[in-house]
Amino acid sequence: MEALSHENHLCSEAEYEALNLAEADFSGQAAFLVTFTRSTLHKVNLARTQLTRLDLSEVHLDGCDLANAGWEKARLDKTRVQGCRLTGLNLAGALLKNSVFQDCNASFAQFPTTTFKAVRFKDCNLRGADFQDADLRGVIFENCDLSEVQLSFAKLSGTDFRGSELKDVRVGIENLKGAIVDPVQAAYLAGLMGLRVMY
Numbered sequence: 330m331e332a333l334s335h336e337n338h339l340c341s342e343a344e345y346e347a348l349n350l351a352e353a354d355f356s357g358q359a360a361f362l363v364t365f366t367r368s369t370l371h372k373v374n375l376a377r378t379q380l381t382r383l384d385l386s387e388v389h390l391d392g393c394d395l396a397n398a399g400w401e402k403a404r405l406d407k408t409r410v411q412g413c414r415l416t417g418l419n420l421a422g423a424l425l426k427n428s429v430f431q432d433c434n435a436s437f438a439q440f441p442t443t444t445f446k447a448v449r450f451k452d453c454n455l456r457g458a459d460f461q462d463a464d465l466r467g468v469i470f471e472n473c474d475l476s477e478v479q480l481s482f483a484k485l486s487g488t489d490f491r492g493s494e495l496k497d498v499r500v501g502i503e504n505l506k507g508a509i510v511d512p513v514q515a516a517y518l519a520g521l522m523g524l525r526v527m528y
Contacts, residue, residue, distance in 0.1 A: 343514065350443050354401070355374060362381075376455065382404070384403070390411065392412045395414060396416045402421075402423060407427045407428065416438070417439070425448050426448070429451065430451070431450075440459060441461045445457075452472050456477055457478065461483065466487050467488065471493070480499060485500075485508040487509065492511065
């Protein structure tokens with residue numbers, strides 16, 4: 330295991346464990362196969378980082394800046410992301426398990442071909458995010474803004490959208506099979522498909 334402080338650079342293939350790091354700035358750095366385990370990062374600046382195959386296990390990201398970071402093929406397990414700026418974050422091809430995103434601004438975040446297992450988004454701004462071809466089965470979106478979200482070819486069986494905003498969402502009717510929606514959402518989605526709901 331390697332030490333990491335405010336002055337250090339993130340090193341490729343490094344493993345960081347049991348960190349409690351606050352207000353560090355690693356913005357713009359690049360590395361691959363970096364692992365964080367059982368750690369807390371508070372108000373750490375990771376904006377524009379390029380961390381391919383990043384591995385986070387039992388990590389709490391609190392108030393961090395991840396804007397426009399490229400974390401393709403990352404793995405997040407038992408990770409909590411709270412109050413973070415995720416605007417434009419790219420998690421294409423990632424695997425996210427047993428994790429929670431809460432009170433985050435993730436507008437225009439990129440999740441194409443990402444696999445989600447037991448993941449919850451709560452009170453998040455996901456406006457314009459891209460979940461194209463993602464596996465969202467069983468994901469819970471609680472009180473989230475999903476306006477203009479791209480869901481084309483996504484797997485949505487068991488995905489719970491109840492209570493979230495779905496305005497101008499981009500999705501095919503065939504992809505909605507098995508998705509969980511409330512009555513207002515059902516009427517809105519039916520309208521997008523050209524159906525008339527009569528009461």
